Amino acid sequence: MPGIGITRAGIAGLILAAVAMIVSANAKGTTAMPQKAPFGQTTDGTAVEIYTLTNKSGAEARIMTYGGTLVSLKVPDRNGQLGNVVLGFDSLDPYLAGVPYYGATIGRFGNRIAGGKFILDGATYQLPTNNGPNSLHGGNRGFDKRVWTAKPFANKYGPGLKLTYVSADGEEGYPGKFTTHVTYQLRNNNSLSIDYAATTTKATPVNLTNHSYFNLSGDVDHSIVDEMLMINADKFTPVDSTLIPTGVLQPVADTPFDFRKPTLIGAHINDDNQQIHFGPGYDHNWVLVKSKPGAMTTAAVLSDPTSGRVLEVKTTEPGLQFYTGNFQDGKPAGTGSVFKYRTGLTMETQHFPDSPNQPSFPSTILRPGHTYTSHTVFIFRTTK
Ligand code: BGC
DSSP states (O other): OOSSOOOHHHHHHHHHHHHHHHHHHHHHHOOOOOEEEEEEEOTTOOEEEEEEEEOTTSOEEEEETBTTEEEEEEEEOTTSOEEEOBOOOSSSHHHHHOOSOTTEEEOSBOSEEGGGEEEETTEEEEOOOOBTTBEETTSTTOGGGSBOEEEEEEETTEEEEEEEEEEOTTGGGOOSOEEEEEEEEEOTTSEEEEEEEEEESSOEEOBOEEEOEEOTTSOTTSOGGGSEEEEOEEEEEOBOTTSOBOSOOEEOTTSTTOOSSOEEGGGSTTOSOHHHHHTTSSEEEEEEOOSSTTOOEEEEEEEOTTTOEEEEEEESSSEEEEEOOTTOOOOOBTTBOSSOTTSOEEEEEESOTTGGGOTTSOOOEEOTTOOEEEEEEEEEEEOO
């Protein structure tokens, strides 16, 4: 061939080199989009989808549109072995049959409202009572039992999923048409961020959270009492026998609620203490130390000595509900919790329980024209 003097083999080589450059640029620079798959349907025939988010380090989160639920979360142990650190199921059936909020998005109001009743701007609202005399986690059919719409995305930080649910005016007794967005992102540094945003057409209480049960060992039969916990709180909100706060902010010093230094969860979980009896165990709200309201600060650090996994929780919320699976009973879905006693613990970042009836607690009222926001990030790492 006259002229530039490049052979056919030379051209082929150049093309191969260019392809190799693009492939390696993708491996370094581009995050894979979440993969979507069918995950069954609800009893009224609504299709449910599950999205698999895989980050560049190989960690994986699976999130389904029913309940905006985190179904599984695989992160490495100290040897680089992936293990699932949240309790969940491989099919939709147990979730539909009824299990205690495994991995679900909780709303419109997470935690308890005393008597299912509150007064707002002079009007009295009565909610369904689904937990003894109180309303728990948004009522009979809270956000955990609704099908959300999902929009997958990927950017330089990792793959993500933006979920949206519109709650009708009066749904489960709450005032105002309420539009919620929950955005999960599995970042490439092995952290899972959850961002909440909401607006309303009428003033309403709001307290959104995620109800994942963590078990850092990756073994669903392993009790969480063997894990170590630090909670960044000097005070907690003691409760009555139905788990409604008394209104007092009690110092944790010299109580079984002192987790200011890393402490074995099992160390005082069965102490002869009235608050522990009410739990029974830990099922309380801690008042997080904050430099200013809404600051993104460390709420807790959980670690598992056997696997070497460590989980740091950061949040903009003022409170942390730490619950140790005291009601887990190993019975089948619909009648029980499937997983065994104390095999999962929740760290629900939120406002304090029963805030609509407790004037001294930070307000949970969202008004039209304002946007509710809340950010939480679960950061995973390992120790030797
Ligand atoms: C509550 C527990 C309840 C659990 C599951 C937690 O957020 O604090 O009392 O048993 O959710 O329903």
